[in-house]
Amino acid sequence: MEKRRWLVLVILTWMFVFSAGRELKIKHNDCGPIYNHTLATILVRYASTVYLSDLSELFTWTCSCCNDLIKGFEMIEIIVDVQHCLQAFVGVAQDPNAIIIAFRGTQEHSIQNWIEDLFWKQLDLDYPGMPDAMVHHGFYSAYHNTTIRPGILNAVERAREYYGDIGIIVTGHSMGGAMASFCALDLRVNQKEKNVQVMTFGQPRIGNAAFASYYSTLVPNSIRVTNAHDMVPHLPPYYTYFPQKTYHHFPREVWLYNLEVESLVYEVEKICDDSGEDPTCSRSVSGNSISDHLVYYGVDLMAKTWRRCKIVMGTGVAEYSRTDLGGNFILSRDPATSVLKLNVAPDTGAKPL
Ligand SMILES: *[C@@H]1O[C@H](CO)[C@@H](O)[C@H](O)[C@H]1NC(C)=O
Numbered sequence: 437m438e439k440r441r442w443l444v445l446v447i448l449t450w451m452f453v454f455s456a457g458r459e460l461k462i463k464h465n466d467c468g469p470i471y472n473h474t475l476a477t478i479l480v481r482y483a484s485t486v487y488l489s490d491l492s493e494l495f496t497w498t499c500s501c502c503n504d505l506i507k508g509f510e511m512i513e514i515i516v517d518v519q520h521c522l523q524a525f526v527g528v529a530q531d532p533n534a535i536i537i538a539f540r541g542t543q544e545h546s547i548q549n550w551i552e553d554l555f556w557k558q559l560d561l562d563y564p565g566m567p568d569a570m571v572h573h574g575f576y577s578a579y580h581n582t583t584i585r586p587g588i589l590n591a592v593e594r595a596r597e598y599y600g601d602i603g604i605i606v607t608g609h610s611m612g613g614a615m616a617s618f619c620a621l622d623l624r625v626n627q628k629e630k631n632v633q634v635m636t637f638g639q640p641r642i643g644n645a646a647f648a649s650y651y652s653t654l655v656p657n658s659i660r661v662t663n664a665h666d667m668v669p670h671l672p673p674y675y676t677y678f679p680q681k682t683y684h685h686f687p688r689e690v691w692l693y694n695l696e697v698e699s700l701v702y703e704v705e706k707i708c709d710d711s712g713e714d715p716t717c718s719r720s721v722s723g724n725s726i727s728d729h730l731v732y733y734g735v736d737l738m739a740k741t742w743r744r745c746k747i748v749m750g751t752g753v754a755e756y757s758r759t760d761l762g763g764n765f766i767l768s769r770d771p772a773t774s775v776l777k778l779n780v781a782p783d784t785g786a787k788p789l
């Protein structure tokens with residue numbers, strides 16, 4: 437008994453030496469992106485708000501989870517690909533001063549089904565221009581072969597004209613994290629953007645080791661946050677004994693988990709190694725939790741209703757929308773005008789589309 441108490445004391449002392457308050461950070465010395473906890477708690481809110489189906493509130497940034505928590509954000513464009521049930525937005529933030537691009541995760545009827553499908557995703561597409569790099573066709577196309585990509589590139593260009601040479605931060609949760617990664621790579625490689633930063637939450641694997649290696653060279657400032665036993669970062673599966681054919685995460689993972697010592701719980705944010713598949717991070721536990729997938733940093737990341745592509749839009753913002761033949765549409769404004777001054781009443785005449 438004495439011995440055990442002594443051991444606990446040693447552990448606790450060690451933890452207080454290395455922790456700031458109740459947060460324990462384990463750092464690596466090698467260089468790479470710098471993990472910023474404050475930035476993560478801001479970006480996770482963008483990844484959360486992009487799930488909103490009330491586009492009037494989202495466009496005018498008047499939703500209860502928007503302006504109260506993130507002030508000084510100017511929405512520039514919301515892109516809704518109704519055909520593929522995808523949603524993303526582009527706007528400009530004051531802190532951090534950057535163009536923010538956020539992608540919504542899946543809004544299928546059931547998150548369980550979507551996660552089960554992830555087990556069977558094949559590496560079935562050669563990433564263009566990168567020998568040996570393979571990715572999953574579905575993830576790639578969700579960004580590259582829908583109305584999402586042209587909408588985003590156009591909005592980024594308009595933001596650039598008005599706000600000048602500020603950085604770009606791309607974020608997203610789950611499937612939205614996969615799309616955020618493809619978007620960041622596209623901006624870097626095809627649009628020659630120099631300052632592109634990525635932070636995703638609970639994203640699945642998207643490509644093989646060769647792809648991960650190109651990706652981390654081209655978009656080094658990338659953080660993949662994983663949470664406790666969240667299932668999705670474990671998928672599609674990684675097979676150590678089959679290195680040529682297996683999926684492989686890009687670095688750098690930051691793994692959030694709770695460390696319990698006696699009756700105390702410590703929230704740990706572990707900054708993982710630069711391999712992308714650090715065996716001491718989320719891979720050290722089994723990925724068996726869906727609930728760990730849906731809440732990051734205490735913020736809910738999911739649609740309010742799991743109904744396929746439900747959208748609500750007030751008449752006030754309808755004049756900002758453009759619809760194509762497939763029923764896909766964008767809400768878009770000139771960055772020089774302030775949408776918040778538009779006197780939009782989100783509840784009047786709101787109708788589901
Ligand atoms: C972390 O990010 C926040 C929010 O953008 C910023 O205000 C702060 O200066 C950053 N801290 C460091 C050390 O870069």
Ligand SMILES: *[C@@H]1O[C@H](CO)[C@@H](O)[C@H](O)[C@H]1NC(C)=O
Pocket residue numbers: 577581
């Ligand atoms: C892109 O999408 C269209 C229709 O959705 C499809 O016919 C075409 O094969 C797709 N192309 C690629 C490269 O995935």
